Amino acid sequence: MSNVPLIVTTEWLAKRLDDPKLRLLDATTFLKQPENGGYYDVWSGKEAYEKGHIPGAVYADLLEELSDPDAPYKFTVPPRELFVNKISDLGVGDDTYVVVYDQGFATVGAPIIASDWASRLAWQLNYEGFDNVAVLDGGFPKWQEEGRPVTTETGSYPKATFTGKRRPEFLATKEDVKNAINDENVILVNSLTEADFNGETDTYARSGHIPGSVNVFFGDFSNPETKELYDDEALRESFEKVGALDPNKKVITYCGSGIAATWNALILNKLGQHNVAMYDGSMTEWTADPALPLDKVEK
Structure with missing residues (x-):
């Protein structure tokens, strides 16, 4: 297939x-x-x-x-x-x-x-x-x-031949993110909670968010009752309001350590935005460098 x-x-x-x-x-x-x-x-x-x-x-x-x-x-x-x-x-x-x-x-x-x-x-x-x-x-x-089959038997497949070529444009580095802060053609999407984004938590070496980034929480896209994704119209709303679906923009998603950011990247791809990179080091790497800027949301 x-x-x-x-x-x-x-x-x-x-x-x-x-x-x-x-x-x-x-x-x-x-x-x-x-x-x-x-x-x-x-x-x-x-x-x-x-x-x-x-x-x-x-x-x-x-x-x-x-x-x-x-x-x-x-x-x-x-x-x-x-x-x-x-x-x-x-x-x-x-x-x-x-x-x-x-x-x-x-x-x-x-x-x-x-x-x-x-x-x-x-x-x-x-x-x-x-x-x-x-x-x-x-x-x-x-x-x-749903009562579908479950097993404890260990699965296995024959060894395969993998020949795909690496796509460096899918990965954003710390330097890429630094350059994106003042680039109006790039949307930085923080995939963490609003509290993390605002700087109200102490998970990382420093709190806050990368300057210029917008917050789209990765946990808002599925129905907690059915566990299924909401329809595309509902998914689209979260990203449209921050400009991340603009076909003329590049999007870089980030989170804590490059996990939740891939979920946002996947949803963006599903909605037709394919110019998306993921910042692998995310807040773990960024906050560990005291020379890098962070913003907080004052209430």
């Missing part, structure tokens, strides 16, 4: 579980904000995968195996060779198509309905030149709620 949708339903996936060209990837990762504040804790979702997953799925470890092990920040894009070797081992190659899902919604204890771990892996595949990838709307929780 070619040209899969960017986002697919559980029904769509259920009809294709036995397709030999399907590669189903469980990208579950967990994040929790410490009760006393400060930087969040993250851990691999491999144990959750082993306790139950969609039949046929293999576990794709974003934290331990699909990030740069030598980078100063978690979830930094890995060297291409590392990524290609690992994703090939998982069976993703030129004659396959991929559906990615995750098992939890953004945080532990205060769930946000957004499959941003899945969108992170989908974004990495796009960045490395692989287009035939979709994110499962509603993820594993929706799949379970």
